[in-house]
Amino acid sequence: MGYAAARGGLDAILAAEELMRAKRDGGASPPLEIGQLTERLNLAVDRVMGEAGLWAPDLAARALRQAEGDIIEAAHLLRAYRSTRPRLAAGLVTHADEIEILRRIVPAYRVPPGPQLLGRTLDYVGRLLDDGTPSGPAHRPATVGGNGQASHAQHRAAADTDGHGHSHGQGGDPGHPSAASSDGQAGKAAQQSPGRLLDLLRGQGMIRDRRRDDDPEPHDVTREPVRPGVPRSARLSVMARAETGALVNLWYRNVLGPDGYIHEITLGEVRHGRLPVRVTHPVTGQPVRLGSVRVTEVEAIEDLDGPDEDRGVFDVGYGLCLGHNERKAIAMANLDIAVERDGGQGALEQSVLMTTDGLDASGFLEHLKLPHYVTFRSMVDRKAAIRAAAERPAPDQPAAQHQAAAVSQ
């Protein structure tokens, strides 16, 4: 390598990496173990997997640890790792009805088909910053009124050893989400998928049927980049991997932003559970189950009210993402139906498809830190040219520069 200073850049990088390592791994506290992340910060791990689009809890935890808690950085590590792995098989279609329920609520009905399982949720827990003592069986959160049974079950959920915490329907008032005492055994408590509200409504002819034949293979967004006009499967895939905040805020724009439409949404299903993953065995040719992924699934029912729409029915938006991330799945379902009703031609489709990926957006934003002195020098040149031209008379004669106008060879 001739150019003497060329080593300089590398030296700087190596020094920076050493600083990172020292900060991350140094200090008085004990090193972070993967189990601490998957068990204690499992929602962060779930979010990393959701935004990487890769189910791999231990890898995600490692990435999160390496990224010092930066979710986007961790997702980047996961996706970049995925780029080095060959694709060995494609998953067989799994029907969402195969879900093993951990949590399921149906806001649209008091008594939906199948039980409502409050499951593990913070929704009704008061946001009181706890006093910092470690949580455990001895810890009793304050009960602020409400159903004594429910708060009791939340204690049990907190004490649940498998880390997923769920309760299952056993008697109790059918009108209230059941939170009866959990038996604490992970396998036994998992639920068969209750009937879907959407099927009930469809049976009553109350749903606009959007099922089509022309999108049989899901669009693989990791094999074919998206652009406006792609089928719905592509839109859902993009949102499944999108940054949570991007989706939430894009949705919120419809509420208080300067444009957009009002959408009357009632949630039909909010589910958290496990779905099996199967592939075709390369030797036997038979379907074989590889394991399961945990997902959050939401159906959002929209009251159709447009002048060109059939007001006699509802329409439904769908959201599904990896891990337990309800706000993301709800935002997904809302945006799915919003884009659909926008005619799929409009600005919202382009915004959803092109601007919600966390890695694309953050990477490009932060690239501004790279040196830009070549481009900046060019801009300065134009400033000089513009000012020189301003001293000239008519705009009709484009300014011949006092600087020599270099021309192509």
Add this chain to the structure above:
Amino acid sequence: MAEPAPGWALRVTGLSKQFGRVTGCQDVGFEVAPGEALGIIGESGSGKTTVLRCIAGDVEPEAGTALLRRGPDVVNLFALDGPERRALRVSTIAIVYQDPAQGLNLRISAGGNIAEPLIAAGWRNFGRIRARARELLARVDVPLDRMDDLVGTFSGGMRQRVQLAKAVANNPALLLLDEPTTGLDAAIAAGVLDLIRDLLEETRVTALVVSHDMTVISMLSSRAVVLRGGRMVEAGLTDQLLEDPQDAYSQQLVAAARGTL
């Protein structure tokens, strides 16, 4: 020696367009001679604008043909696909919209708006583009010191003049005018109307003029058709139509306009 002019420059037959349950136009047909301006009269909802939009290529009809003679060729406008239609709009067909904001980019200069069709037709010399734009703006009585002003800063009448200049920039074979003076103050409208009449005479361009306003039709066209509910109810020489309308509806229109003529 020049060949005798063919009978028509534009021949429309069986033009029909539905918008859902609403009839845009039904079985409309007419011919326009080269250099002639044909008027299309009707109230709002009569289908006159639909007819124009179909011929312009902005809207696709369900049925009909529109044959346009261009030199030795004849092209059916309705048989063209999107790119072909757009190509025709560069140099062959031009349209002046009722609302100039539709035919112009308000965020660029008057000269820039005129430069656009020239550039689309292949002009690449800045000086010549400027010269031609100046010439056209002068022709439509837009003060030259406003050539570089954004069209968004222009009054309605001035915008319409710019739209006209833009429309004739490439010497189109067919000029379509949709309610060209509707929405302008009466005094302004009169000036623009005079301008259009002069331009039509001077350029001898084949034209279609759509209007509900008898004054406009009588000033600009030699022959006209009357539309009602999407259908043609009468056709003939403009003078005769005004003098002696046959159809009951035409009679109503003429009577109503009497006060203004």
Add this chain to the structure above:
Amino acid sequence: MTVAELAASAGTGEFGHLDEQSKREIRNALLTAVAVPGYQVPFASREMPVARGWGSGGLQVTLAVIGPQDTIKVIDQGDDAGVNAANLRRLIVASTGVSDTTDARAASIIQTRHRVPEDPLGPGQILVLQVPVPEPLRGVERDMRELRRMHAEADYSRIWVSLYEDLVRNGVITQSTGYPVLVGGRYVMATTPIPRWDVPRLHQAGFLSLFGAGREKRVFAVPPHTSVEPLAFEDVPFQVERTEGASCLLCGAVEAYLVEVPARHGWICSDADWCWRRREAADG
């Protein structure tokens, strides 16, 4: 058969980081790009160890075309020593074992951010350019469907009108870098943000230029001996950057792209290795 055996036969990223299937897909996209000069070919852009916006596209292109016999040079703003260039270089070398150089004449592949090397490149050399924004028309149109139509129908009048307006308002064309060019007489292409100085050097070049936009997931190409013409009115000559009287404080060069060093009230060559070699030659 184990999963590991399956993976091994599929070709994990032992050479060139990406798995073989990925590289094949990228090469297919590049072939299309070379066949249609200046046309933006969509490709399934993978996430790389560098972030989007930091050269993930250029890196994918390099890794897809590089072979064990190649010699790589990586520059950023013309400088091999830039931290981003250094990082990319070590990633490429670590995953391929190829030799690297700072001498543009000796490199078979040059990955660059925002400059064309001052040395004339020739047959057998590939210039891989990192592209932040591949769409030359984005200043006049935001809607992606309309953009596709404009390219498909070669309907470029709006960008020309924007040049007209620019001239009228400012007396000069104010586009600084990434100047739009007409490639092969057909597609308007963005010249990434290389300075105007470098644009004429793409025209009828002896080397192949490949452009990688990782974030926007497109590649495009200019094959050798292809016309690359900046969009310019016939009577308004295309202008490159130039400051009267400027020369490199280190090597004295005038006919090179110079960048300012305000603290020293002077200029230096952006192409650091070219500048250093000139100094070596003068001394030796």
